[in-house]
Amino acid sequence: MAEIAHGGGAAPAMRPPVIEIGVLGWVRKNLFGSVGSTLLTLIAVYFLATTIPPFLDWAIFRAVWSADTSAPCKVEGAGACWAFIADKHRLIFFGTYPYAEQWRPLLATALLLAMVVASCDRRFWNRWLALWWVLGLVVCSVLMWGGVLGLTYVSNLDWGGLPLTIIMAVVGSVFAFPLGLALALGRRSHMPIIRWLSVAYIELIRGVPLITVLITASVIFPLFLPAGVNIDKLLRAQVGLILFEAAYIAEIVRGGLQAVPRGQHEAAEALGLSFLQKQRKIILPQALRMVIPPLVGNFIGLFKSTTLVVVIGLFDLLNSAKAALTDLNWRGFSIELYLFTAAVYFVFCYSMSKYSQSLERDLNRGTRR
Structure with a gap:
């Protein structure tokens, strides 16, 4: 009977309107769903358009990345002085x-962060984790203080x-x-x-x-x-x-x-x-x-x-x-x-x-x- 009602063939599958799904649907629902939402969206777009481009121009395009002195950064038109x-x-x-020993705090910091990252993995949540922390803290202390194993105090x-x-x-x-x-x-x-x-x-x-x-x-x-x-x-x-x-x-x-x-x-x-x-x-x-x-x-x-x-x-x-x-x-x-x-x-x-x-x-x- 359904086939007869539709001229002897099955009714074609109908997709929802384009503006209701995908990116357009999300934008319409979340950014332009009401008068208030539309007004706030326009204000946000205006704010971003007036702040982001000047900031990128100052922070990246006109920035000074390398210099031995601050003179290049003080030139008129220069941007951020990342130098x-x-x-x-x-x-x-x-x-x-001490400058010559800064590899030690770098290594100690990397070790601490590695232990923190490992502790965030649930596969390492066992009784041995506390022992590894004790050993890691001892190694970090030796690296930072020195005075042993030939390290300067x-x-x-x-x-x-x-x-x-x-x-x-x-x-x-x-x-x-x-x-x-x-x-x-x-x-x-x-x-x-x-x-x-x-x-x-x-x-x-x-x-x-x-x-x-x-x-x-x-x-x-x-x-x-x-x-x-x-x-x-x-x-x-x-x-x-x-x-x-x-x-x-x-x-x-x-x-x-x-x-x-x-x-x-x-x-x-x-x-x-x-x-x-x-x-x-x-x-x-x-x-x-x-x-x-x-x-x-x-x-x-x-x-x-x-x-x-x-x-x-x-x-x-x-x-x-x-x-x-x-x-x-x-x-x-x-x-x-x-x-x-x-x-x-x-x-x-x-x-x-x-x-x-x-x-x-x-x-x-x-x-x-």
Whole structure:
């Protein structure tokens, strides 16, 4: 009957209108779907058209890429002076670390980043990972300090730049995370003393700025040490950073623990699991999966907070970059310097953000509705 109704043949398949599918469909739906959306799209296009071309002309087409002095950059019509970055890149990346030994912080930084990348791969999540981290940190310490195996000793007062930023951020994250877990569990403990101590620690540390913690660790804490006892400044700053971040991690993890249904606890207890077994196998995996975004956001904040160590005389990437501006030959090119430094920070922070999104998708694959 259908064939008769259509003149003896099957009705031809009809495609949806072109403006409803593909690129045109997406543009029409997302950019010109309403009067307000159309107006905002036109404003955005105008803004991009008036800013992007001049910026590219300044940053790329008229830029000075190589020069021994700043004279070519000061010629009328010259664009960005990237020659400044090329000339001062060693100071920016390595601070005042001895010039001839800068291969050591470069190798130590590469090793730390390799361990971080390997730790992001779930195939390496086993009991051996902690051992590899211990060995890696020992090797990095030998490379940075030296004094053994024929390496020249370099005081950590001469450390700076990107290696110092990465070392403080990575070591801070590695040690702050387990301490934060313990504090989160302690705050939810049924034992009053442990709960009160955890609450007191978390609220006290979260109630003061990080800069106060760093100054206390660097200036005030040595006053309470016995005569003749001295603790390294970098170590004191690193411990202060770890203690500060642990308090924030504890509250993030506590939020995840409270989101785990009570039935999960009861099921674990019904199976006869001990407290540690229940937390390790059932509760913590679910809690940590739910708080991946805020945890990564906290790690990103830690990476950027390393700039505050300048108050105790340590120069991270940003402050080593600022030191490059003290050269009278290259004064007046702070815009290029800050753009370059911002790009470095963006690469690291964006990489952490994208990894967290990927990890969240993988771990939530079985629970997605």
